[in-house]
Amino acid sequence: MPNPLLNTPQGKPLSLGTRITRDFKQYAGAYVMVLPVLAFFIIFSYKPMLGALIAFKNFSPRLGIFRSSWAGSYGFEHFLNFFNSYYFWRLLRNTVTISFAGLIFGFPVPIVFALMINEVKNAKFKKSVQTISYMPHFISLVVVCSMIRLFVSEDGFIVYIMQQLGYTGSQNLLNVQNAFVPIYILSDVWQNAGWNSIIYLAALSAIDLELYEAARIDGANRWRQTVHVTLPGITGTIILLLILRIGQVMSVGHEKIILLYNDFIMERADVISSYVYRRGLVNGDWSFSTAVGLFNSVINFTLVIMANRLSNKVTGMGLW
Amino acid sequence: MGKAYSNKIMQHGPWYQLFYGFNILFLTAVILVTAYPIYFVLIASFSDPAAMNANYGLMMLPKFPLSIRAYKIVLNHPLVLVSYKNTIVILVVGLLFNLSLSSLGAYFLTLNKSMWHKPIAMLILFSMYFSGGLVPMYLNVRSLGLMDTTWSLILPVAISTYNMLVMRSAFAAIPDSLVEAARLDGASHFRILTTVILPLTGAMMAVMVLYYGVSHWNAWFNASLFIQTPTKYPLQLVLRQVLILGQNAEFEASTDMGDAAQMSELIKYSLIIVSTVPILMLYPFLQRFFVKGVMVGALKG
Numbered sequence: 001m002p003n004p005l006l007n008t009p010q011g012k013p014l015s016l017g018t019r020i021t022r023d024f025k026q027y028a029g030a031y032v033m034v035l036p037v038l039a040f041f042i043i044f045s046y047k048p049m050l051g052a053l054i055a056f057k058n059f060s061p062r063l064g065i066f067r068s069s070w071a072g073s074y075g076f077e078h079f080l081n082f083f084n085s086y087y088f089w090r091l092l093r094n095t096v097t098i099s100f101a102g103l104i105f106g107f108p109v110p111i112v113f114a115l116m117i118n119e120v121k122n123a124k125f126k127k128s129v130q131t132i133s134y135m136p137h138f139i140s141l142v143v144v145c146s147m148i149r150l151f152v153s154e155d156g157f158i159v160y161i162m163q164q165l166g167y168t169g170s171q172n173l174l175n176v177q178n179a180f181v182p183i184y185i186l187s188d189v190w191q192n193a194g195w196n197s198i199i200y201l202a203a204l205s206a207i208d209l210e211l212y213e214a215a216r217i218d219g220a221n222r223w224r225q226t227v228h229v230t231l232p233g234i235t236g237t238i239i240l241l242l243i244l245r246i247g248q249v250m251s252v253g254h255e256k257i258i259l260l261y262n263d264f265i266m267e268r269a270d271v272i273s274s275y276v277y278r279r280g281l282v283n284g285d286w287s288f289s290t291a292v293g294l295f296n297s298v299i300n301f302t303l304v305i306m307a308n309r310l311s312n313k314v315t316g317m318g319l320w
Numbered sequence: 321m322g323k324a325y326s327n328k329i330m331q332h333g334p335w336y337q338l339f340y341g342f343n344i345l346f347l348t349a350v351i352l353v354t355a356y357p358i359y360f361v362l363i364a365s366f367s368d369p370a371a372m373n374a375n376y377g378l379m380m381l382p383k384f385p386l387s388i389r390a391y392k393i394v395l396n397h398p399l400v401l402v403s404y405k406n407t408i409v410i411l412v413v414g415l416l417f418n419l420s421l422s423s424l425g426a427y428f429l430t431l432n433k434s435m436w437h438k439p440i441a442m443l444i445l446f447s448m449y450f451s452g453g454l455v456p457m458y459l460n461v462r463s464l465g466l467m468d469t470t471w472s473l474i475l476p477v478a479i480s481t482y483n484m485l486v487m488r489s490a491f492a493a494i495p496d497s498l499v500e501a502a503r504l505d506g507a508s509h510f511r512i513l514t515t516v517i518l519p520l521t522g523a524m525m526a527v528m529v530l531y532y533g534v535s536h537w538n539a540w541f542n543a544s545l546f547i548q549t550p551t552k553y554p555l556q557l558v559l560r561q562v563l564i565l566g567q568n569a570e571f572e573a574s575t576d577m578g579d580a581a582q583m584s585e586l587i588k589y590s591l592i593i594v595s596t597v598p599i600l601m602l603y604p605f606l607q608r609f610f611v612k613g614v615m616v617g618a619l620k621g
Binding site: 003005019020023026027029030031033034036037038040041043044045046047048049050051052054061113116117119120125128129130131132133134135136138139140141142143145146147149150151155157160161190194221222223254255258259273276277280281286289290293294296297300301304305319320 | 332333335336339340343344346347350351353354355357358360361376377378379421424425427428431433434435436440443444445447449450451452453454455456457458459460464475476478479508509510513534537538540541545556559560563564585588589592595596599600603604607
């Protein structure tokens with residue numbers, strides 16, 4: 001059937017003018033409805049993007065974005081200052097370290113966890129495991145970080161357990177540089193691994209039961225069924241999420257870092273986003289900090305685009 | 321374990337039975353490790369303050385005699401109650417904006433025959449992956465005159481694009497014939513959304529209430545940038561003051577027994593419980609909707 005918005009009943013293409021009028025006639029109500037949504041995105045997403053222009057200027061709030069003078073080096077002065085600063089490599093190293101550690105230690109956990117839950121036959125036990133393991137996901141970061149602070153302090157129970165296991169130190173672990181990444185990653189696994197297993201559980205439950213039946217008839221035992229039916233059934237999801245996760249390798253959020261770090265461990269804990277926060281909103285170096293943030297945004301955006309392209313190619317699925 | 325379950329397990333070989341037993345044991349251990357920190361906070365908050373001051377190690381039971389003094393101090397503290405109320409206001413008003421705007425946007429995103437569908441969808445999607453950054457976001461709120469108002473915590477987060485896409489998927493899953501029938505009856509777009517689509521997507525709305533609600537309840541960062549007046553603080557900002565920055569002078573003033581130092585840890589534990597219990601109580605009721613919500617939202621497919 002010809003689309004009445006594009007073609008005449010005889011199948012001839014309509015003129016642009018007729019198309020616009022017909023489209024508007026049919027969707028006018030919807031356009032009115034989407035206006036507030038557009039207003040939101042323009043005011044709270046696109047206006048700040050325009051505001052990021054101050055990365056290339058010496059922004060003065062008195063003059064405003066457009067009348068402030070351009071920064072030196074053809075506007076790139078703040079970027080160059082950042083690249084040449086002592087902080088650049090430190091922030092890059094910390095961001096990538098935390099991100100990769102999360103990828104290596106955090107990524108497989110939900111997969112294994114989902115596979116284990118999937119084997120449980122007792123529905124009640126299964127449900128309780130899920131309820132309890134999802135729970136930490138809903139606790140606020142402020143609370144999670146304050147729990148971490150209490151538990152890894154000198155008399156916290158985590159230090160106590162470590163001492164029972166032979167650890168001889170007795171200081172607050174948040175003051176120990178080498179302890180920061182493990183604390184960050186382990187607490188993240190505690191908070192989110194259960195929740196992140198949901199998507200794998202959904203993929204597992206989508207596997208056709210007849211495949212197991214067929215494997216059984218072919219004489220495959222449980223182990224071989226897992227290898228030949230279960231794992232292939234979720235490989236697509238795993239690859240997809242892995243690729244998308246790699247696309248985020250340069251973005252470590254500032255909130256948890258800010259709630260946990262202190263002067264003793266800055267050398268290892270400070271990442272790009274927390275530095276942007278400190279320089280920009282604590283010290284008030286608006287233009288410089290916006291430049292650092294923009295540098296990070298551009299890298300992240302490029303990585304996501306590449307990751308999505310790769311994902312679409314490899315798995316046939318992607319973010320868009 | 322019921323008989324049917326044991327039969328299912330017994331029909332496999334001994335290795336599988338061994339694995340099954342190990343699996344159950346391991347998952348039990350995972351649950352215990354996951355739950356212990358929360359359990360610890362709970363029992364510590366009810367413990368005897370003096371006993372908690374000594375080294376408590378790996379506590380399995382609260383230190384007796386049980387005490388609710390920490391709760392009394394926390395609940396009598398004016399800032400805690402005010403911030404609790406503030407958070408509830410932000411939550412309710414915020415949800416009204418969240419749900420109405422996201423439904424409008426999600427509905428439009430299902431109309432893929434409209435000429436403007438693609439450009440608007442691109443505009444929305446792009447904002448999900450690229451942003452102006454922290455400082456421009458801050459300056460934007462400042463230039464809009466929202467500083468130190470509750471609106472600064474509601475309007476900038478009125479739509480989460482991710483959540484809106486989850487809604488879109490739910491809307492798009494409604495059979496075309498229903499929408500078509502309403503259209504032939506002369507229903508406007510707004511009527512189709514409110515009388516055909518929304519009544520059919522209650523489960524998804526429950527998930528949205530949870531997602532948006534939790535994000536309002538747990539938000540602290542924007543408030544730390546925008547809100548200066550302590551009586552306008554949301555709950556999490558007060559928590560941050562006390563739990564992270566250790567600014568509990570106001571609490572110490574309200575402990576008249578001169579045992580401020582003794583109480584300060586207990587106050588932290590009970591504050592965590594007071595602030596976290598509402599969410600932990602709510603979410604198991606919505607749990608059955610999760611899988612759907614997470615699944616449709618994650619991918620275009």
